[in-house]
Amino acid sequence: xxxxxxxxxxxxxxxxxxxxxxxxxxxxxxxxxxxxxxxxxxxxxxxxxxxxxxxxxxxxxxxxxxxxxxxxxxxxxxxxxxxxxxxxxxxxxxxxxxxxxxxxxxxxxxxxxxxxxxxxxxxxxxxxxxxxxxxxxxxxxxxxxxxxxxxxxxxxxxxxxxxxxxxxxxxxxxxxxxxxxxxxxxxxxxxxxxxxxxxxxxxxxxxxxxxxxxxxxxxxxxxxxxxxxxxxxxxxxxxxxxxxxxxxxxxxxxxxxxxxxxxxxxxxxxxxxxxxxxxxxxxxxxxxxxxxxxxxxxxxxxxxxxxxxxxxxxxxxxxxxxxxxxxxxxxxxxxxxxxxxxxxxxxxxxxxxxxxxxxxxxxxxxxxxxxxxxxxxxxxxxxxxxxxxxxxxxxxxxxxxxxxxxxxxxxxxxxxxxxxxxxx
Numbered sequence: 001x002x003x004x005x006x007x008x009x010x011x012x013x014x015x016x017x018x019x020x021x022x023x024x025x026x027x028x029x030x031x032x033x034x035x036x037x038x039x040x041x042x043x044x045x046x047x048x049x050x051x052x053x054x055x056x057x058x059x060x061x062x063x064x065x066x067x068x069x070x071x072x073x074x075x076x077x078x079x080x081x082x083x084x085x086x087x088x089x090x091x092x093x094x095x096x097x098x099x100x101x102x103x104x105x106x107x108x109x110x111x112x113x114x115x116x117x118x119x120x121x122x123x124x125x126x127x128x129x130x131x132x133x134x135x136x137x138x139x140x141x142x143x144x145x146x147x148x149x150x151x152x153x154x155x156x157x158x159x160x161x162x163x164x165x166x167x168x169x170x171x172x173x174x175x176x177x178x179x180x181x182x183x184x185x186x187x188x189x190x191x192x193x194x195x196x197x198x199x200x201x202x203x204x205x206x207x208x209x210x211x212x213x214x215x216x217x218x219x220x221x222x223x224x225x226x227x228x229x230x231x232x233x234x235x236x237x238x239x240x241x242x243x244x245x246x247x248x249x250x251x252x253x254x255x256x257x258x259x260x261x262x263x264x265x266x267x268x269x270x271x272x273x274x275x276x277x278x279x280x281x282x283x284x285x286x287x288x289x290x291x292x293x294x295x296x297x298x299x300x301x302x303x304x305x306x307x308x309x310x311x312x313x314x315x316x317x318x319x320x321x322x323x324x325x326x327x328x329x330x331x332x333x334x335x336x337x338x339x340x341x342x343x344x345x346x347x348x349x350x351x352x353x354x355x356x357x358x359x360x361x362x363x364x365x366x367x368x369x370x371x372x373x374x375x376x377x378x379x380x381x382x383x384x385x386x387x388x389x390x391x392x393x394x395x396x397x398x399x400x401x402x403x404x405x406x407x408x409x410x411x412x413x414x415x416x417x418x419x420x421x422x423x424x
Contacts, residue, residue, distance in 0.1 A: 023191065026152070030192035033139060033156045034199025037132045041164025041200055042207050044109055044131065048124055051117035052288050062119040062278060062287065066271030069120075069322055072111040073264050079103045082263065086323070087126045088406040090133040094154050094180045095408070099141065104134035111323035119287035120274060121313035122324020124165055129325075132161025152189045155180075156196040163197035164204045167211025168377040172197045175370040182366045183410035212378060214298050218348030219383040230345035231355060231386045234338060235393025238356050241337055242363025242394060245311050245330065246401040246424065252315035263321055270320020277313065286313040289324075290332040294357070297332075300349040302339035310336065326403045327361060334360030354379050355390045362391040363398035366409060366423065371395075400424055 055061050076082050081103055085092075093100045112127040136157025140150035155176045163172035173193045177185045205211065220227050260266040278287060285293050286309050296302065314329040334357040342352020354375070362371035368391050375387035396413050402423030412419050 026192040027195055029139075029153065030156055030195025031199055033132075033136050033153065033192070034160045034196035035203065036139075037135050037157055037160035037196065038164045038200035038203035040105070040109075040131055040135065041128060041161055042204055042209065044112075044124075044128070045165050045204065045209055047109075047113050048116055048289075051113050052291075055117055055119055055288065056284070059284060061117065062275055062284075065118040065120060065274055066268045068114045068118040069267030069271045069320065070264055072114055072323060073267050073321055075110060076107055077263075079107060081107055085406070087129050087325070088404055090129055090154065090158065091180050091404055091406045093133065093137060094151050094158075095406075100134045100137035100154065102134055102138040105131050108134075108323055112325075115317070115322040115324050116288050118271075119278065119284070120271075120317040120322040120324065121286055121288065121290070121310065121329060122317055122322060122326075123289050123328030123330075124325050125162060125327040126325025127323065128161035128165045129158045130161075132157035132159070132164075136160075152186070152192060155186070155189045156192045159193040160196040160200040164200040167201050167204060167209065167213075168374065169194070169197035169201045171370055171374045171377050172201075174373055175365075175367060178367045178370050179365060179404070179407060181408045181410055214295070214354070214378055216298060216354045216379050216383075217300070217350045219351050219354075219379070220386065221382060223385060226346065227386070228389070230342070230347045230352075231390050232393060233345055234341065234347070234352060234355050235359055235390040236397055237337070237341060238334060238359035238390065238394040239363050239397035239399075241307065241333060241356075242330070242360050242398045243401050245333060245360070245364055246403060248311050248315045249319065249326070249403065250405075250424070253319035256319045256321075267321035270316055270322065273316055273320075274313065277316070281309060286310050289328040291328065294328075294332050294335045297335035297339040297353045298350055298357070300339060300353070302336040302349075302353070304340045306336035307333045307340075326364065330361045330364050330403075331357050334358070351383065351386075355387060358387055359390045359394035363394040364401075364403045366395065366398070366402050366407060368392055368395040 076084060092098055108127045108130045115122050133154045136153045140153040159172045159176040162175060163169045176193055177189055256266050260269055310329060310332050335353040338356025339349045339353035342349050358371050358375045362368055371391040372388050376384060400409055400423050407423045410420055
């Protein structure tokens, strides 16, 4: 009787045993990746914080930006990584299983710190994705994992790197799974990515690094027609701002390369342009990531022109060859835009700033689920319906533009149609 029962369910028992072994393997892998990437992410975070504070205490460091740019280009050239494609290559590595060199990690670490220290306009999350992805990819090669397992490992590294810097593990997990191929998520990666992100985040907090979070005043507690209309308009406007950001980023980079083909001359000239623009605008608000300006905007204080100036500074910095990310600048752009535009629609400036901060991020990354989770982890559950509406509209109307040219969008944004195309 027992033998018949076993024979009947033998395949299911074997599959369950295999699933459990895979589960244990990925738990261990997630812990390992989360631990290693978490340590690197903590060091990276602390150095960036120091670089920002030191630059603000010594504003004349800005004059060294062109020299810092030369150091970045030389470092990449000396290590044979001059044609590195940054975050785009991490996306390709997951989708096509291309190997990511471990040299990417120290290079992006060094170059991002230099960019922040000397006043370039850039973020940090692109560097975090590259740090985590390259370290995890090297683990996959060391452990001789197969093609599919290597892809999952790279996603684990991306999630851990993002989580270590921002302290938003849920956002980090979904972003690592969603950003590569919009419309197709590899759920087989959810357990190891979650474990890696939680380990990295908990290590970061244990070192005294507080998770990124904001208290937003005047968030509506109930759904209202008038407020909903204002949120919809902000969603439309955020989509337009995100398109503008992507277009200027792309065309600035193309123009740099066309006018100044030599990478060393290009980065030196870019540094000189940033110095000139800084003195032209008369303040240092647009150098570095600009988290202090984001906080001001979320407290209801922003200049009307701030979002446009930040777009220009970021495009001129990254297009010239400096390193960093685009996501924190997109937060800056969205928050300052929303703070100014919201009151025109009868919305509190603090609430409008938080809406547009998430919606512009959604438009430039094409990641609506990530954006909604980001709102919950950054701002709390109150107003979640409004955040989802604003992000959804921005995603739908932002077209097929994006910051990552290697990102694929598998399905149309307006109807259930398979399109499989790269973003502009």
